[in-house]
Amino acid sequence: MELKPVSPTVKTPVQMFTGDVYLTPIYNGTEPSRMTVALVRFTPGARTNWHSHAVGQTLHVTEGTGLVSTRDGTVLRIRGGDTVICPPGEEHWHGATADTFMSHLAMLENLPDGGDPTTWLEPVPDEEYRTANQQ
Template sequence: MEHITSTPTAKGPAERFTGDVYLNVIETPTSPANLTAALVRFTPGARTNWHSHANGQTLHVTDGTGLVGTRDGSVVRVSAGDTVKCPAGEDHWHGATDTTLMAHIAMVVGDGESDGTTWLEPVSDEQYSRALARG
């Protein structure tokens, strides 16, 4: 057994997020599993950039209400207890609604050298507004 004490909270980098996002690392990739997991907290209106994962991503919402969107315009509204699986290679984004905080545990499996995430451009305010109307 290994007891790992709480990790410091870090502000999400502006080159990957819009708005105020805070991260606590839960697991860093180690062989053979290569799991990366983090608790990610989004303030109202905050969201990730578009991104994809080589091996997909699983998001488990722990608090609040948020949105997960894809390039084809699909949007799901998520709440505490919901889990969303994003398939490998799918461009997507996730974040809080405009009025509510949202927190989730984000999990990805990398290849041992990286977590397999490809970060892309920000989700525009127009894309976000459309997602709010759909979600």
């Protein structure tokens, strides 16, 4: 058994997020584990860019209300206690609603070769985000 101290919280890069988003690393697996877990906190209106994950991603909402959307226009309104499974390769974005904070645990696996399991794409346009909030 090993106790890990709390890692410092960092502000996420503006190249991958819109608005103020903060990330606290929780776990980055050591072989044979490839699990990585982070607590991600979104301020109202903040969101990720479009992105996908080579081996998928699981989001578990810890508090607040948020949105997850896919390229086909599906929008899920998520709340504390909800869990969303994003399959491998599915392009999606997630973040807080326009008027509430949202925090989630982001869980995914690193690639066996050590490469980045996330493919970051373009920002979500403001109009698309506004439309998602109205659903």
